[in-house]
């Protein structure tokens with residue numbers, strides 16, 4: 001294992017109880033691609049969630065990162081975007097150039113495309129104060145920050161060993177996991193002034209939304225080759241998501 005990949009795994013361990021094992025146990029090639037993807041996601045997510053950054057500045061930083069991802073991804077260009085930030089940013093964000101370089105060149109542009117688009121959309125959500133009033137708003141948010149990740153995952157499985165997967169069900173997998181996070185993190189999110197719950201929704205309604213998407217995620221998983229890397233990557237986080245919503249108020 002290269003020093004760069006080892007560093008990436010250390011960074012993932014700091015942030016994720018859910019994804020550390022799935023990412024770091026993947027075979028060579030997929031491992032670098034998924035490590036790069038996870039850390040690019042975390043790097044931009046830390047800007048979206050930052051408690052002290054003003055919304056306008058979040059949008060400027062996220063659109064600046066998006067632009068560099070659409071250009072040559074030079075580490076110095078990421079540094080220039082982040083240099084004038086008014087608050088201290090976490091290491092995972094400051095090292096975004098390193099994470100972008102980890103991706104294998106044959107598939108790197110596909111990974112960068114996901115995060116170029118995601119960063120721009122996140123900037124818009126932050127700028128407008130995450131106005132999530134209806135189920136359609138929630139659909140659009142869960143698509144932007146998680147559904148599109150599984151579209152990327154499906155392309156990675158296909159690139160790696162030709163694994164075919166259902167991208168419609170894949171969007172459900174992403175939405176499900178994001179909805180479960182929103183279900184679990186309500187107090188924490190409200191504490192920093194962000195409300196992802198559509199107007200008038202109670203726990204039973206959000207849990208119903210999550211369970212409908214979890215059922216799609218189950219079908220996504222069931223269609224993957226048993227015991228292949230894609231199946232192994234997706235199964236554990238999905239089981240954890242089901243556990244998180246089991247036993248709560250019914251839909």
Ligand SMILES: CC(C)=CCC/C(C)=C/CC/C(C)=C/COP(=O)(O)OP(=O)(O)O
Nearest residue numbers: 016017018019034037038146149174177178
């Ligand atoms: C390789 C890669 C991009 C993996 C992510 C795949 C995926 C479908 C993510 C859904 C979005 C989500 C719930 C992220 C939270 O991760 P987190 O690390 O905050 O989760 P945790 O707090 O539960 O550990």
